Amino acid sequence: MPATRPGDWLDPASGLGLGLDDVQPGTFNMTIPTDRYTCPDYAARERDAIWLRSWQIAGRVDEIPKAGDWKRYQILDQSFLIVRGKDDVLRGFVNSCRHRGNALCITETGNAKRGFLCQYHLWSYDLEGNLKGMLRENLAGPIDKTENSLLPVSVDTFAGFIFLNPDPDAVPLREYLGDDVVTLLEPYNIDQFTVVMDVKEAIECNWKVVMDAFEEGYHINGIHPQLLQVLHINPATARYRFFENHSVAMAPFEVQGASTQEQVEGMLALPETFPGTVAVIPRFQELLAPYRDDDGKVEFPDGVTARALLQQATREVLTGMGLDVSNLTDDQMVDNQGWVLFPNYFMTVRAGECHVIMSAPHPDGDPNRCIWHVASYMYLPEEFRDAVRAEAIVVDTPGSHKYFEALQQDYEQMPRQQKGLRNNRLDHMSLVKEEVVVAHFHSVVDRHMAAAQS
Incomplete structure (x- = not known):
């Protein structure tokens, strides 16, 4: 360690x-x-x-696990789409068709394996945001598809969360968070x-x-x-x-x-507020057992505390489940x-x-x-x-x-x-x-x- x-x-x-x-x-x-x-x-x-210039959490990565999966993120009157591409990359776009501004997606989540289709005039976009097709394209006039892709928005991930920043000039997420x-x-x-x-x-x-x-x-x-x-x-x-x-x-x-006794009783009641302690309490009780008298009262010798036993129980239970807590301290x-x-x-x-x-x-x-x-x-x-x-x-x-x-x-x-x-x-x-x-x-x-x- x-x-x-x-x-x-x-x-x-x-x-x-x-x-x-x-x-x-x-x-x-x-x-x-x-x-x-x-x-x-x-x-x-x-x-x-603040809201149009800051990185903010828009969801969890596992909400959109497959290619074409998308979710909408709304902040005040601004609407954005986050989609997983066929290359497994998450991308963000303004939720507006480049033709007449119609919202492409009005539900919270979905899958767009074939890309996004505007229901108003049937303009279509691929998962990278590129304009791919238009209704009666041969009669559309001088529309440059490369100039009418969906407007990109900065998206990145950290700790399993999806972050989005509406600001086109946003600094990278890691820079914003700091080392x-x-x-x-x-x-x-x-x-x-x-x-x-x-x-x-x-x-x-x-x-x-x-x-x-x-x-x-x-x-x-x-x-x-x-x-x-x-x-x-x-x-x-x-x-x-x-x-x-x-x-x-x-x-x-x-x-x-x-x-x-008050310390121990408080820790045994932790699951009421912190559900994650449910799995730890049985091991905590096992560690307490040698220090209980026949009436159930707990007395510790010097150097032993309820806090230290709860720390030990937590580390043992999580490690026993195959989870990596090796880089966390006992306090954590x-x-x-x-x-x-x-x-x-x-x-x-x-x-x-x-x-x-x-x-x-x-x-x-x-x-x-x-x-x-x-x-x-x-x-x-x-x-x-x-x-x-x-x-x-x-x-x-x-x-x-x-x-x-x-x-x-x-x-x-x-x-x-x-x-x-x-x-x-x-x-x-x-x-x-x-x-x-x-x-x-x-x-x-x-x-x-x-x-x-x-």
Whole structure:
């Protein structure tokens, strides 16, 4: 096993991560204007400054596995197609016929083995976007086919996700993510994860309210009291890394000062919130057994902790399933690292599973509404993946879908915040130091908005 791993950044001795006290006052603006959540004019400027210029996740690679498979990606009033070519290359195009602008595809997914056919006037395109045929072509006049191919859009992949950037001048995806982000995420093997939950729903809040909610643990005491058994955001133990556009933060799954019994009971209850721990709990219980007395009470000798046993159980179970976790540290066996990939992707990831929150402006442009997309993924042997793969759900009736406990609590909270933000006299939010990731995120928003005006 390697002497050092990318996950070792959590060790203060590495000099790579920051503690909360290392973030000096004034590093980020902690006062956030509220008009960015409610103002239609601000939302319109965001469309051009952020959504039409940023790399954003449009799906998973395994959604379009065969030649001709395509999916549509919609952001506000802009529509794009992503298709797998006969050469196995993924390509993106503006979802408009070059003749009169008719939308080529109006459903979410499909297969176009023979290419795309515009139903309006029967112009046709191959999977590389080239104009191949026109109705009554001999009478069409001087139409240069080479000048009327579908308009290309930048598409690339990372960690099993398809990224799309509407900007014709977009920098390459790897440059946008940065070498550090790629290096830190690759050991999880997320490209081999399988979707086990996939839900989209319109929700009554701004897309940034969603991002803010998942970028801090300051709300856990108020909204998620059940998590306090295993997770307490302690400024002394939380670690951060900030990149040009993105960030990662970590708080250990361990409650300092809690009794051994409380720690154990909290970890045994983890499957209620983190389904990926279901397979690990039996091995965890086996490792606990030597330390239980006849009454079931657990007592550890010096050097043994519930956290260390959960780490051991996780590594043993995943390795026993033939999954590669060799480049992950013991901390990464149990600790969720919270990643923010600008503009709208939040992910908690630990060995064997990740949970993703994405939010995007509502297609009608109302800043008080957005589409939130929640998904969970698990690292499983290939022979089990099809059996657990979840179908995508689009919720049409608000409140009809029940999420797992912690997510349901956030779902109910976020519209309440939006209602408060709409009060005219509230012109700013005041962040506390523990919300430094939120502050960093808004500094990136500010930079992108300013760049579009320069």
